[in-house]
Amino acid sequence: MEGDKAFGVQAVRVSSMDDKTAELRDIFLDVAGDETVTESQSEQRGTLVGDGEPVEERLVDVIERMRERFTFETALDTATYAAIVRRFYDGQADEQVAVDLDLERATVFRARADLHLLREDDADDVDLAAVRERVADGADPMAAAATLGYDEPTAERAAEVLRAQDASRRVSQRYRSEFEEILTDADIAVRLTASAHEDGLDEATDDIETDVQF
Numbered sequence: 712m713e714g715d716k717a718f719g720v721q722a723v724r725v726s727s728m729d730d731k732t733a734e735l736r737d738i739f740l741d742v743a744g745d746e747t748v749t750e751s752q753s754e755q756r757g758t759l760v761g762d763g764e765p766v767e768e769r770l771v772d773v774i775e776r777m778r779e780r781f782t783f784e785t786a787l788d789t790a791t792y793a794a795i796v797r798r799f800y801d802g803q804a805d806e807q808v809a810v811d812l813d814l815e816r817a818t819v820f821r822a823r824a825d826l827h828l829l830r831e832d833d834a835d836d837v838d839l840a841a842v843r844e845r846v847a848d849g850a851d852p853m854a855a856a857a858t859l860g861y862d863e864p865t866a867e868r869a870a871e872v873l874r875a876q877d878a879s880r881r882v883s884q885r886y887r888s889e890f891e892e893i894l895t896d897a898d899i900a901v902r903l904t905a906s907a908h909e910d911g912l913d914e915a916t917d918d919i920e921t922d923v924q925f
Contacts, residue, residue: 769893770796774826777886781878783825784871785818792822799828800894824871827879827887837861837869846873 770793778789787795791812798808805819812819823829838859845855852873856866879887 766893766897767793770890773886773889773893777826780882781825784821785825787814787818787822792826795819795822796826796828796890797894799823799826800890820868821871824875826890827875827884828890829872829875829879834869834872837865837872839869839872842869843873 771789774789774792774796777783783792791814794812795808798811803811805816805823808814808819809816820833837856841859842852842855845858846852850858852870853863853866856869857863861869
């Protein structure tokens with residue numbers, strides 16, 4: 712009889728653990744919205760968000776629409792442009808992006824300009840207002856920068872920054888906003904997934920006795 716009672720207690724405890732595990736799974740799936748979870752956060756980041764469309768496809772869609780409207784200055788394919796978008800918002804410097812993607816640093820910069828992804832310090836060494844004033848009078852941007860005494864690489868960089876600024880302003884920074892929305896959605900999805908896993912695990916383990924005697 713005593714053995715039967717002990718077995719009954721153990722069965723109840725195991726059943727409770729199974730219930731908690733099922734509850735955890737339900738919570739997790741409810742938040743994550745998918746039954747498949749990738750193994751690392753870097754893989755989770757933006758895999759599926761919103762209506763279930765992969766983030767990579769959403770980035771590609773934006774970039775392709777930009778290609779239709781603007782002239783891109785590099786021969787990079789769309790997938791590489793998408794990789795540059797991701798690394799830009801990850802905070803990577805052009806030098807690191809160039810190493811990661813086996814590109815020239817100048818190519819990375821031109822690609823960023825194509826995508827309207829400028830940094831505040833992209834032309835710190837140039838008086839852009841003075842260059843823009845000469846451009847407004849009809850001068851070519853590079854020629855305008857050159858008349859101010861800048862060397863060719865600096866003048867070319869200034870011209871790229873002005874080109875990207877003007878293009879972005881014409882569309883009210885629409886495409887940059889779309890990139891940020893896509894990647895913000897992806898980050899939120901990852902955080903919610905991780906939070907659901909951690910919070911659900913805490914709740915599921917709170918009531919489990921760790922000193923079960925057999």
